[in-house]
Amino acid sequence: MAKFIKHNCYVGIVGAGSIGVAWAVVFATRGYPVRLYEVATDRILHAKDEFLSKISELKKFGLIENDIDAIAPLLSIDTDLESITDKAIHIQECIPEIKEDKKKLFALLSELTPPDVPIASSTSFLPASTFASDVSHRERCLVIHPGNPPYLLRIAEIVPAPFTSMSVVEKSKQLMIDVQMHPIVLSHETTGFVFNRLQGALLNEAYSLVDDGIVSIEDIDLIVRDALGLRWSVLGPFETVDLNTRGGIKQHAARMGPTYEKIGAERGTNTSWGVELVDKVAAARRAKLPLEKWEERVSWRDRAMMTLIIARRKFLGQD
Numbered sequence: 001m002a003k004f005i006k007h008n009c010y011v012g013i014v015g016a017g018s019i020g021v022a023w024a025v026v027f028a029t030r031g032y033p034v035r036l037y038e039v040a041t042d043r044i045l046h047a048k049d050e051f052l053s054k055i056s057e058l059k060k061f062g063l064i065e066n067d068i069d070a071i072a073p074l075l076s077i078d079t080d081l082e083s084i085t086d087k088a089i090h091i092q093e094c095i096p097e098i099k100e101d102k103k104k105l106f107a108l109l110s111e112l113t114p115p116d117v118p119i120a121s122s123t124s125f126l127p128a129s130t131f132a133s134d135v136s137h138r139e140r141c142l143v144i145h146p147g148n149p150p151y152l153l154r155i156a157e158i159v160p161a162p163f164t165s166m167s168v169v170e171k172s173k174q175l176m177i178d179v180q181m182h183p184i185v186l187s188h189e190t191t192g193f194v195f196n197r198l199q200g201a202l203l204n205e206a207y208s209l210v211d212d213g214i215v216s217i218e219d220i221d222l223i224v225r226d227a228l229g230l231r232w233s234v235l236g237p238f239e240t241v242d243l244n245t246r247g248g249i250k251q252h253a254a255r256m257g258p259t260y261e262k263i264g265a266e267r268g269t270n271t272s273w274g275v276e277l278v279d280k281v282a283a284a285r286r287a288k289l290p291l292e293k294w295e296e297r298v299s300w301r302d303r304a305m306m307t308l309i310i311a312r313r314k315f316l317g318q319d
């Protein structure tokens, strides 16, 4: 059973759009009171209903343990920034991806929040050093980037700026674990972090293939949805190719690496799968899956995909 916090503290969220409401679901369903600050009248009016509808759906699917009646009162919508900051244990900023707006907001939040409170941005692309370098308590500022929606994609990229204190990173990591998000702590800042750099690589190629007139937009979606994505929902890209080639990922790199380099060069990128890099990845894979167990894992992959295909058919009314 998730713990329910009784004392007088809360998570403060700024911005009640898609991500702000979704974070509210993540925190409240784990028992954290949430105060959600918003400036737009329309969002002030609708955010609570959206929250209630999301928690009801999650409950219907059996994805949350606590009762709706216990979760619903944990969210309040606020129109005063101070009332969401004075007793906050964590701040999650969710305003639009506009650097100057985040800069202004972080300056305010840094002044208004109690000492030791992490101030995290949900930004998709902007490293914290681009908007929080000059604030008074920059050691408390960092990025915690979710996937959309975070109540279903249970990962959170934690991206410290060079000035973020390690205790704030650790505190943020523990909070993410407590709300059942898998924290992924990046060693240093990079535009788009990991999630969007991976997504971007695929999108860049998808746009280029459409631009080249090679394939339709619908067929790109179909290939990802019914083929690449089906496998990726149970395996990552490294494990996928590890299982695609007898002999594992090292064999895959030897056979396919030069062609992937050529494809990259056609798009003007010069990524190279060097020997040392491939050895490093292969060693990590072999530590996870010795080659003697390769066949067994391939069968597991097939069973996992069969289960997904059946669930999907059922959901889509195709059974």
Ligand SMILES: NC(=O)c1ccc[n+]([C@@H]2O[C@H](COP(=O)([O-])OP(=O)(O)OC[C@H]3O[C@@H](n4cnc5c(N)ncnc54)[C@H](O)[C@@H]3O)[C@@H](O)[C@H]2O)c1
Pocket: 014, 015, 016, 017, 018, 019, 020, 037, 038, 039, 040, 043, 093, 094, 095, 096, 097, 098, 101, 105, 122, 123, 124, 125, 145, 146, 147, 148
């Ligand atoms: N939508 C996604 O798929 C996604 C995924 C991960 C991260 N993000 C990031 O999360 C952030 C929010 O994205 P979103 O999709 O929820 O945007 P959104 O436009 O749906 O919501 C932003 C909300 O912030 C409000 N707002 C603007 N300025 C404000 C202020 N100063 N104080 C309080 N509220 C303010 C707006 O009125 C709006 O309701 C962005 O940085 C975005 O890049 C988005």
